[in-house]
Amino acid sequence: MTVIGTNIASMRSANANTTANAQLSSAMERLSTGKRINSAKDDAAGLAISTSMGAQVRGMNQAIRNSNDGIALAQTADGALGEVTNILQRMRELAVQSASGTYQADDRSNMKTEVAELQKQLTNIAGTKFNGVSLFDSANDKTVTIQAGAGSTDQVDLKISKLDMASVSGVAGATVAAGLATVAAGPLVGTSRVITAEDVAYGGKTGGGATALTSTDIGTSKTLAAGDKYYTPATTGDNTGGIDISSAAGAKTAIDTIDAVQKSVNTTRASIGAGQSRLTSVVNNLTTNVTNLTSAKSQIEDADFSAETTALAKAQILSQASTAMLSQANQSQQGVLKLLQ
Numbered sequence: 001m002t003v004i005g006t007n008i009a010s011m012r013s014a015n016a017n018t019t020a021n022a023q024l025s026s027a028m029e030r031l032s033t034g035k036r037i038n039s040a041k042d043d044a045a046g047l048a049i050s051t052s053m054g055a056q057v058r059g060m061n062q063a064i065r066n067s068n069d070g071i072a073l074a075q076t077a078d079g080a081l082g083e084v085t086n087i088l089q090r091m092r093e094l095a096v097q098s099a100s101g102t103y104q105a106d107d108r109s110n111m112k113t114e115v116a117e118l119q120k121q122l123t124n125i126a127g128t129k130f131n132g133v134s135l136f137d138s139a140n141d142k143t144v145t146i147q148a149g150a151g152s153t154d155q156v157d158l159k160i161s162k163l164d165m166a167s168v169s170g171v172a173g174a175t176v177a178a179g180l181a182t183v184a185a186g187p188l189v190g191t192s193r194v195i196t197a198e199d200v201a202y203g204g205k206t207g208g209g210a211t212a213l214t215s216t217d218i219g220t221s222k223t224l225a226a227g228d229k230y231y232t233p234a235t236t237g238d239n240t241g242g243i244d245i246s247s248a249a250g251a252k253t254a255i256d257t258i259d260a261v262q263k264s265v266n267t268t269r270a271s272i273g274a275g276q277s278r279l280t281s282v283v284n285n286l287t288t289n290v291t292n293l294t295s296a297k298s299q300i301e302d303a304d305f306s307a308e309t310t311a312l313a314k315a316q317i318l319s320q321a322s323t324a325m326l327s328q329a330n331q332s333q334q335g336v337l338k339l340l341q
Helices: 008-033 044-098 105-126 197-201 248-301 305-339
Strands: 142-147 155-160 179-182 192-194 221-223 229-232
Touching (some): 044 105, 155 248
Antiparallel strands (some): 179 229
């Protein structure tokens, strides 16, 4: 049937051209972005799966960083305890030395001086922190929770056993404020003292406490008598308690005390090492999971360039061919004019 009101061939060619252009546009978009799924219309189910996998991958990557931070914390704690072990071993060495009967009281006093300084350092180490987080507690076991996975329940508790070193580190003595000291009957009576500005400023007195010092006395020498008052600076008491190696008997007791504390330190280090080992395994597992999930996500989301370049060439040919056929279909209606001549 020959008609001019409806050009079916032209309509079919136009539809084919529209489809070919849509395929061409899709192939060009995928090749330019490298993604097979650029919007939900491309693959709604695939988009949902790849988005979920993307969230897991990003969460796992952060969990790897968290776990590495936990390992760093454990290493910091273990390093501090390593120095504690060195100090305890030195203190024990001094205690063994002091326990021998070949040393005098003066020798033991010198040993005690070193022990006192080591005790202070033990107190400082017990206050070790990591990014503001205290690592040791003398009374209770300490637990640091590490978020070691993408899920809310994927957590690892890093346990640090309590570290009580009071028996070897002692307790710092009280601080004495600056002020006046009164000369008591004893070795100071009859000795000389050069008067300072502080003696005058704090109201020092001579003559058994009867005569107040004045600015004219500064720099002069006075013979101290019982009842005189003079300036003393502020002082901080030495550590008290803990071990005492000033005698052979005390040194023997100190050896046993240090051994007990060393055992406790070893237990604490063991708990830290166990937690660090687990976190290392967590990092290895997460790294493997991230690799596998990323690969799965890529298969769903990324474009196959081999397939898309083939689709692009096909769409280009169809687009050109459909355009040419549309032109031919529009020209075919001119044959009706011959019938009217």
